[in-house]
Amino acid sequence: MRRDIFQAIADPTRRAIIALIALQALTPNAIAEHFQTSRQAVSKHLRVLTECELVTQQQHGREIHYSLQLERLQEVDHWLSQYRKLWETRFTQLDQVLSTLKNQKK
Amino acid sequence: MRRDIFQAIADPTRRAIIALIALQALTPNAIAEHFQTSRQAVSKHLRVLTECELVTQQQHGREIHYSLQLERLQEVDHWLSQYRKLWETRFTQLDQVLSTLKNQKK
DNA sequence: TTTATGTGCAACCAATCGGTTTCGCAAATA
DNA sequence: TATTTGCGAAACCGATTGGTTGCACATAAA
Numbered sequence: 001m002r003r004d005i006f007q008a009i010a011d012p013t014r015r016a017i018i019a020l021i022a023l024q025a026l027t028p029n030a031i032a033e034h035f036q037t038s039r040q041a042v043s044k045h046l047r048v049l050t051e052c053e054l055v056t057q058q059q060h061g062r063e064i065h066y067s068l069q070l071e072r073l074q075e076v077d078h079w080l081s082q083y084r085k086l087w088e089t090r091f092t093q094l095d096q097v098l099s100t101l102k103n104q105k106k
Numbered sequence: 107m108r109r110d111i112f113q114a115i116a117d118p119t120r121r122a123i124i125a126l127i128a129l130q131a132l133t134p135n136a137i138a139e140h141f142q143t144s145r146q147a148v149s150k151h152l153r154v155l156t157e158c159e160l161v162t163q164q165q166h167g168r169e170i171h172y173s174l175q176l177e178r179l180q181e182v183d184h185w186l187s188q189y190r191k192l193w194e195t196r197f198t199q200l201d202q203v204l205s206t207l208k209n210q211k212k
Numbered sequence: 213t214t215t216a217t218g219t220g221c222a223a224c225c226a227a228t229c230g231g232t233t234t235c236g237c238a239a240a241t242a
Numbered sequence: 243t244a245t246t247t248g249c250g251a252a253a254c255c256g257a258t259t260g261g262t263t264g265c266a267c268a269t270a271a272a
Binding site: 133134135145146149153167168169170 | 247248249250251
Binding site for chain 2: 229230231232233238239240
């Protein structure tokens with residue numbers, strides 16, 4: 001199933017998982033220890049994250065290590081960038097207003 | 107109800123609404139014309155967006171104009187920034203690897 | 213070999229979601 | 243005044259979500 005990354009990061013638990021594995025790969029059991037939910041619930045979240053390619057798996061014997069695919073977050077960054085342009089323009093305009101006011105005081 | 111902005115932008119229709127009103131405020135009817143859903147469905151989306159303060163209303167007679175609160179998107183930007191740091195570091199490291207290789211060729 | 217451990221998957225469940233239709237109400241228009 | 247228009251709110255509905263429990267199956271350890 002093709003998943004939407006925005007829907008994937010909508011859940012707070014999934015964002016917490018992302019934060020956990022950002023620096024080092026972890027197993028589902030290791031991740032589940034940080035929450036009050038079952039390992040299976042964490043597995044379901046990992047499946048959603050895997051389906052939108054936000055995380056990848058590395059098998060080590062019977063353990064599976066999940067790690068974050070940082071680059072995928074750039075899709076969100078790209079979506080944001082169109083609006084970032086707008087709010088930066090707005091700040092620039094505010095700066096201009098402020099300096100105009102400053103000059104009038106002189 | 108206190109809403110989560112990540113949950114608000116998870117829905118593709120809501121992201122489309124955000125894009126629509128980014129440049130100019132619009133009424134629910136005007137927005138609904140861009141989709142194949144009813145005005146009431148759009149109203150529900152606007153309610154979600156209003157609850158997390160992503161949009162604000164301006165009443166003009168019987169018309170209500172909805173406009174985007176750009177600054178609120180900075181909450182997403184702020185969340186992203188921690189990971190942006192990481193992927194930029196990664197790129198920097200890649201650059202270093204590349205220039206090391208380059209120097210070795212000399 | 214037997215037992216313990218790490219995992220994914222399926223079935224089930226209550227809650228939520230995104231949509232619809234119907235309604236009521238205030239403002240604009242005839 | 244009577245009618246039309248723009249809107250929110252409520253009731254309803256099927257699909258999805260996030261959780262659970264129970265299971266099957268490898269791999270590691272005894």
